[in-house]
Amino acid sequence: MMQEQITQYTTEINTFHPDSAAELEAFRIRFLGTKGLIKDLFDQFKTVSPEEKRTLGKTLNEFKQLAETKYQSLKEQLETQPEKTALKDDLTLPGEGFQLGSRHPLSLVRNEIIDIFKRLGFIIAEGPEIEDDWHNFSALNFPEEHPARDMQDTFFISKKSPADSGEAAGDIALRTHTSSVQVRMMEAGKPPFRAIMPGRVYRNEAISARAHCFFHQVEGLYVDENVSFADLKQTLYHFVLELYGEGTKVRFRPSYFPFTEPSAEMDVSCSICKGAGCQMCKYSGWVEILGCGMVDPNVLENCGIDPEKYTGFAFGMGIERITNLKYQIRDLRLFSENDIRFLKQFQTEIS
Structure with a gap:
């Protein structure tokens, strides 16, 4: 059961692409918060048999590292592209310019x-x-x-x-x-x-x-x-x-x-x-x-x-x-x- 949950959550993390800081914060709370999914999975891990712990322990740690790495990467991207976040939040800003082409x-x-x-x-x-x-x-x-x-x-x-x-x-x-x-x-x-x-x-x-x-x-x-x-x-x-x-x-x-x-x-x-x-x-x-x-x-x-x-x-x-x-x-x-x-x-x- 835990393995299936980890697989499902891994797919969700890999396909997540926020358009704003608010969406990224919601991601952090969902996976890395004190009442998040990772905390819940570690609580479930305490109840599994010793045989399952050998395989699930490594998988669970890799999953936690994936979530933390994804969060840090997305946070850096949003910080270096403030105009993208601002555009979502402020629709009064001018549109992005584009370069004119040339005739052949x-x-x-x-x-x-x-x-x-x-x-x-x-x-x-x-x-x-x-x-x-x-x-x-x-x-x-x-x-x-x-x-x-x-x-x-x-x-x-x-x-x-x-x-x-x-x-x-x-x-x-x-x-x-x-x-x-x-x-x-x-x-x-x-x-x-x-x-x-x-x-x-x-x-x-x-x-x-x-x-x-x-x-x-x-x-x-x-x-x-x-x-x-x-x-x-x-x-x-x-x-x-x-x-x-x-x-x-x-x-x-x-x-x-x-x-x-x-x-x-x-x-x-x-x-x-x-x-x-x-x-x-x-x-x-x-x-x-x-x-x-x-x-x-x-x-x-x-x-x-x-x-x-x-x-x-x-x-x-x-x-x-x-x-x-x-x-x-x-x-x-x-x-x-x-x-x-x-x-x-x-x-x-x-x-």
Whole structure:
């Protein structure tokens, strides 16, 4: 009987957590007082048989030590945390403050890019991250088995065969670019279009300081009558000067993209080394931040737009690359590691 009582009281002691000095005093009186449970157990101990005393004596002494140790520990805790006790007793005290967090650097740059293009009359368009073959590849001038598809190592989710429900064959994949949103916009409406498409994209790449299997893009599209490459260049010149400031150098290099013709890549002077050469710019003094070009007539035709009447330009940039330059961050893996020491550096940026 005594053993069962000791076991029950031990559990009660171990699970006891007072919120005030009054509760702790009630605990002391219940277990350690002159008329407490421990005193009662020692009185019962006098009546047990000599055989039981050998085992119960040790157990009873350990139980008493447990109660005394628990009481002293809780007393010290309450004495070193007076505000906790005061809060229970005085509800007029102010609440505990909390530290504000900070916006993620990618969010800061994404919002800044959006604001720049909003001032130029661009709207925001969004689309699904899981895409079909038509919107992710075929409508953008990526024919089946075309070598250009190898430019983007894709995460495929499923593949439909031509016999499936009489539908055309097509892969389902995580989108490799937000250009798929451009296709959906052109299919669903009529020109003129002037929009940017921010979002997360996925490519099966080895993770390093310069690459990741997921990243963020902002793509842009402008389709109307008489849109020229000069319009594209002036739009992007304005964007760079707004983002990086006066004195930033810009250059365009001929390139190839299946959905634009002619195509170009745009470089800006490296803000980390100031053109002297570093790992970020591969010691060239220049960093490529986006690809661009005039929308290929085939893409317009695929989306039901007359290429004889309308022209347009498109561009796409990686937010991570731009953030690297803006904040002089050398390793883009930091963006997804959630290291508090890294994120706290942007705490003053919150508004």
